[in-house]
Amino acid sequence: MKTHLFIASLLLLVLLGACSSGPVMTQATGLAYEVIVVMDQKDWKGEAGEIIKADLESPVPGLPQSEPSLKITYAQPKDFNGLLKLVRNILIVKINPSTYTKVSLSYENNPWAKGQVVLTLKAPDAQSIVEYLTANKNKLANFFVEAEMNRAIAQLEKNYSSVVMEHLKKDFDVMLNAPENMTYYKDTTNFFWASNNANTGRTDLVVYTFPYTDPDTFTADYLVAKRDSVLKANLPGAFPGSYMATETLGGVHYEPITVNGKYCGVLRGLWKMRGDMMGGPFVSHIRLDEKNNRVVVAEGFVFAPETSKRNFIRRIEAALYTLRLPGEFDKPVSDPLDVPEQKK
Incomplete structure (x- = not known):
């Protein structure tokens, strides 16, 4: 009898909870983009x-x-x-x-x-x-x-690579929510690399820093030259003498934006592997760490031959918006990006 009363009471609590919380809204359908x-x-x-x-x-x-x-x-x-x-x-x-x-x-x-x-x-x-x-x-x-x-x-705030987060926090004193499947990594002085190492839609992330000494740092020419020198030294190709470089033939695009109320340079273009046949798109976020007088670069690039690259590059680009410098660790992953006009 006591068992029956307990079950009846439990069911009543469930029903009351359902009534008080109102109807559950259906999750939106459809694919990204x-x-x-x-x-x-x-x-x-x-x-x-x-x-x-x-x-x-x-x-x-x-x-x-x-x-x-x-x-x-x-x-x-x-x-x-x-x-x-x-x-x-x-x-x-x-x-x-x-x-x-x-x-x-x-x-x-x-x-x-x-x-x-x-x-x-x-x-x-x-x-x-x-x-x-x-x-x-x-x-x-x-x-x-x-x-x-x-x-x-928002999804990266819930599910992210703890490997990337721990290494960047410990060695670079920055935070970044990388996709959860980024578990392959290399960590050296002032340079960090991580990858999902996927057979299709391989996505890589690099973070590096350098002292802020030149007022022309936040320009496309300076940042491309810096990118080429850093990646040549740290990301050699599979063949002897091969290395990553920026494809400048089609040009690169530089745009200033605001992230967490601070200036952020966005560099976007194509990369290629000199001495190899690899290549694809990249996007970089470049920010000034005023506390340590250094420039912090977070970059994502994609290798996805014979398939569309839009969603891959946009997914890693979303991760770049979660970059937080010293003094920003207690802030949200990122302020929502601006949308035009106003709500109804």
Whole structure:
């Protein structure tokens, strides 16, 4: 009898807990860097649809072959229901001259599923969308890319390589949340290398430091020269005399951004192995450690021949945003990346 009462009491507690917590929201579906576009078919097939597609499919910078920023699925408003409302990235386009006087963007998190973001574009006509997206290049793509990057950063906060974290903290006095499968490593003075050592989609991470003595340090030319000298000395190739170098033929891209409220240089381009046939994309975050008057470089690079490289390079790029210098260890992994406009 006591056993039956105990079970009945336990079931009652479970039911009360379920009632008090409310309904559980379904997890968003879909793959990273995929988006569903919802708009009238006539507009989708017209000039508004064309420029929206061009924006969302704009090429990912710094890759050896052209790859679109996002994969698009289209749906008419009348078909936008059921499972389609659970997709992680949704763009809803509303064109109505009697309702809207200008183009506006707004977004909402988790309206129908957990981990979802819905961006709404409103406009009086197709021409105003063309003018807006022409003046604001890659506005839509950048929004969803940054949303995906935030998701990856949040995941890295929960699951990361303890090997990388421990060695960087002990030997470099920095913190970085690398992907959990990065367990192969080499640690030398002022240089650390880690890799997932994968047969497909190999991804590597390097961290190195050097004294801050030159005001021209945060320029593409200086950083490429420094990169080549450091990696030549520390990452020899499989063949005698082979070594890693920056591919400068197609140019490299340097962009200043802000991370944790501080200046961060982003260097992006292609690497190649001189004396070998290997190569691929890389991205570097370069920051000034004011406390120790040194420059800290965290770089990810990918080797994935005969397959797309977009998701590989973006995953390691997300890890670079988690770099924390002395004095930042008690801060979150990273502030969320900026998104355009405002929430609804």
